[in-house]
Amino acid sequence: MNPQELHNTEIAFECTFDWGRVWHGGKVKDIKTAARIHYDVQIGLDISMILQKYDRDLAFSAFWYILPGNELTEAAFKYSHYKTIRKLTHLVY
Numbered sequence: 807m808n809p810q811e812l813h814n815t816e817i818a819f820e821c822t823f824d825w826g827r828v829w830h831g832g833k834v835k836d837i838k839t840a841a842r843i844h845y846d847v848q849i850g851l852d853i854s855m856i857l858q859k860y861d862r863d864l865a866f867s868a869f870w871y872i873l874p875g876n877e878l879t880e881a882a883f884k885y886s887h888y889k890t891i892r893k894l895t896h897l898v899y
Contacts, residue, residue, distance in 0.1 A: 835864055837862045840871070854885075
């Protein structure tokens, strides 16, 4: 099941399910939040809106597995997320 299917299932059955079960990325701090962020990216929500909706550290933790490298780098510098910038510089050097 992917995040879109889980969202549709929640609407159809009018109940909540464990979002952590649909996270198929790597190791993140909070898998439930990462799955919801993945859904928000899939439906086209802007990164700035996602960062307002969720904790920055949790969002960038999920972005590592969701966004392409160039978008991740651009977002890290645009929103000054120093943990991600530090990780990216360790990859280069």
